[in-house]
Amino acid sequence: MSRTTTSPRRPRSRRALVATTGALGGVALALAVPLMAGAHVSVSPDELAAGDHGVLTFSFAHGCGTSPTTALRITMPDGLTSVAPTLDGDWTIQVERGDDGLVSAVTYTALTPVPTDLRGAVSMSVGLDEKTPETLAFPVVQQCVDGATEWTQLAEEGEDPHALDAPAPVVTVTDAEASMHGAHGDGEADTADADATATAADPLGIALGTGGLLAGAAALVVAVLAYRRRA
Incomplete structure (x- = not known):
């Protein structure tokens, strides 16, 4: 009487399932981390x-969790000679002025709240003079249907x-003469500098996103090997 022996397959299937789950998790991390950053x-x-x-x-995509954006209040820094908000059919605009008559803050209120998966943007024309400080910070309060986020932090000296x-x-704010000199420089060099700036815009998000992709790829390879051994 012959006896047939069947090797158990559940452990391999379980390993393949775990590996596949790891791959999906790695890909999700790669996609989610840059968004958060x-x-x-x-x-x-x-x-x-x-x-x-x-x-x-001024543009935004999210910032209050999953709650849609309803308004942006932008405070003007010292050193501006003029401010003229841009008319936009998607926003109502409220202008605040200081004792000197200059615009001190502008509030853009959305006619329809902006969902977190859509990009919103508002704009304004500004004028500078020769005495304008080298750095102009524009604190923004992002109001949402639920809650608000205050984008007001400034980096200390030496802080990223x-x-x-x-x-x-x-x-x-750059020197006017230096800017004019740079405008007549090598166009290819300017393009290279712009590309380098864009690449370095968010090193944390890029690094974590790359790590997530590598983790996902490694887990996917394990899943494929496990599937082949099972087959």
Whole structure:
């Protein structure tokens, strides 16, 4: 009488399941970490020349958890000679002025709350003079349906601004003559510098995201090997 022996397969199947779960978790981490690290109100451009005028755009994607954004209140720094908010059909605009008649704060209120999975943006024209400080910080209060986030933190000397939990948008003011000289420089060098700046914009998010991708890829390889051994 012959006897057939069947080797148990559950342990291998379980290992494959665990490996596959690890792969999915790694991919999810890779996608989620940069999103969390990128939760802030940003300003573009982040550099203007002294004595110049420019249009600043403040953008956001999320910042109050899962609660939609209802308003942005942006406080103006000292050193601006003029502020003119941009009319936008998606927002109502309230302007506050100081005793000197200059704009001290602008509040943009959304006609429809902005969901967390959509990007919102508001803009304004600003004027600078030759005495404008080298750094202009624009504290922002992001109001949401539930709660609010105050983007008001400023980096201390030697501190990485990307390490702050709620950094205020900051514009660097460059020397007018240096800016004009740079405008006539090598265009390819300017493009390379811009690419380098964009790459280094959020080193923490990039590093953690890359780690998540590597972990996910390694777990996926383990899952494939386990599946082949089972087959």
